[in-house]
Amino acid sequence: MDFFDRVxxxxxxxxxxxxxxxxxxxxxxxxxxxxxxxxxxxxxVFITLANEREITITEIANEIGHSQPSVSKIIQEMISAGLxxxxxxxxxxRRNVVIxxxxxxxLTEELKLQWLDVxxxxxxxxxxxNHNLWAALEEWEFLLEQKSLYKRxxxxxxxxxxxxxxxxxxxxxxxxxxxxxxxxxxxxxxxxEETDYKALDNPKEYILDKGGKILVALYQNEPVGVCxxxxxxxxAFDFEMAKMAVSPKxxxxxxxxxxxxxxxxxxxxxxxxxxxxxxxxxxxxxxxLYYKMGFxxxxxxxxxxxxxNIQMELKV
Numbered sequence: 001m002d003f004f005d006r007v008x009x010x011x012x013x014x015x016x017x018x019x020x021x022x023x024x025x026x027x028x029x030x031x032x033x034x035x036x037x038x039x040x041x042x043x044x045v046f047i048t049l050a051n052e053r054e055i056t057i058t059e060i061a062n063e064i065g066h067s068q069p070s071v072s073k074i075i076q077e078m079i080s081a082g083l084x085x086x087x088x089x090x091x092x093x094r095r096n097v098v099i100x101x102x103x104x105x106x107l108t109e110e111l112k113l114q115w116l117d118v119x120x121x122x123x124x125x126x127x128x129x130n131h132n133l134w135a136a137l138e139e140w141e142f143l144l145e146q147k148s149l150y151k152r153x154x155x156x157x158x159x160x161x162x163x164x165x166x167x168x169x170x171x172x173x174x175x176x177x178x179x180x181x182x183x184x185x186x187x188x189x190x191x192x193e194e195t196d197y198k199a200l201d202n203p204k205e206y207i208l209d210k211g212g213k214i215l216v217a218l219y220q221n222e223p224v225g226v227c228x229x230x231x232x233x234x235x236a237f238d239f240e241m242a243k244m245a246v247s248p249k250x251x252x253x254x255x256x257x258x259x260x261x262x263x264x265x266x267x268x269x270x271x272x273x274x275x276x277x278x279x280x281x282x283x284x285x286x287x288x289l290y291y292k293m294g295f296x297x298x299x300x301x302x303x304x305x306x307x308x309n310i311q312m313e314l315k316v
Contacts, residue, residue, distance in 0.1 A: 034114045036107070037081070045074045049084060050108045054097040057086070083107060161219075162254040167262040170203065170214035170226075177223035178203055178214060181245035189282060190307040199228070199243060212239070213270075215262050217246070217255045224250035227259040229266055229275075237313065238272035244286070256286070260293050268316050275316060276301075278308040 004015050027040035038046075044064040049055065055063075061071045075098060078084045083104035087096050100108070126132055170178070179200040186192055199206045203214055210231050217225030227244040241263050246255045267275050277295065279286055287310065295312040303311070 030114065030118065034110070036110060036114070038107070038111075039077070042074055042078055042083075045071060045078065046083070046104075046108075049098065049100050049104070054099050056097055060098070078104075158252060158254050161252075162258060164219060165225075165253060165255055165258055166218045167258060168216050168218060170208070170216055172204075174214075174216045174223050174226070175203060177216065178226045178228075178243070181223070181226050181247060182243050184247075185245050190280070193305060193307070195304045199230075203228070211270075213263075213266050214243075215259060215266065217250075217259050219250050219253065219255070225255040225259050227263050229263050229270075232276065235276075237274045237276040239267050239270070239275050241267075241275050241277045241314075256289050257292070260289065264293065264314065264316060272316050275314045277312050277314075278303055278305060278310070279312070280307050280309050 004011050024040050027043075031038045031040070044066065045060055048060050048063050057071050057075060058068055060066075060075075061068045064071070075084060075086055079086060082101055084098055085101055086098045122134070126134060182196070182200055183192060186196060207214055207228050207230055210233075212231045213229040215227050215229075216223050219225075225244075225246040228242050230240040230242050232238060232240050241260070244256065244259060246259075264275065275295075277290065279290065281287060290312055293314065295314045298311050298313050301311050
């Protein structure tokens with residue numbers, strides 16, 4: 001169709017709904033062709049009941065992948081049509097089950113010839129087409145179970161937005177951003193400490209002049225993330241990765257990952273062998289990020305921070 005050719009794959013859901021509507025309309029006509037009073041939407045529930053002696057609404061919903069309220073509504077419609085009975089006690093007296101009535105069982109026999117013809121018609125359609133839709137649907141269902149379309153779109157969004165992020169070297173004009181971004185997250189979870197103020201109020205003297213580096217993440221030319229590489233003297237570690245902060249309004253754009261990778265690469269360029277960091281396990285996304293970068297947990301080092309309860313290292 002011209003519309004879908006113009007719009008493209010973003011209209012996948014609309015195109016599938018249109019095909020579903022067309023198939024449902026044909027299904028209703030097919031039931032009329034065989035003189036059977038039956039609604040197409042009943043089919044998954046009906047065929048499940050036809051294959052089971054007794055079953056609960058919850059079990060039907062789990063079997064066909066529908067919601068329980070949806071199945072309950074269909075059951076009520078089928079009760080009105082005289083095809084099923086519900087609220088029956090099973091032999092163990094604990095389960096309310098649904099079963100076919102005699103009319104429902106009789107209808108099952110009537111439908112068998114129709115099912116043969118429908119099966120043959122679908123096989124004919126598959127034979128005429130270049131692509132086996134039935135097999136493709138099975139493959140798509142499997143792939144979407146592994147990773148939903150929502151998650152796939154979210155990943156593409158992060159990838160695209162991440163490409164718009166620029167990592168640049170610190171300049172004096174970013175001094176306020178360096179302090180404000182860090183102060184924002186520290187104050188949210190903990191309290192600012194003396195060591196924080198030393199680094200954030202005097203980044204040039206405390207970090208840069210001592211051989212460290214500060215990187216800034218820009219998104220649409222606005223500083224939205226920062227991270228420091230602090231030179232460690234008289235230590236087994238070359239540098240400490242510290243003062244990483246990302247603006248809440250810029251989260252979800254892989255900025256933390258991009259900053260961390262840039263800091264690690266900068267450390268390598270400076271000849272570092274090991275990078276150290278301190279954090280707190282309450283910051284689960286940050287800890288997961290560090291593990292993803294390759295950091296491993298260590299213990300036993302002195303720390304100036306009250307909030308530190310985890311120490312990590314990365315061999316570069």
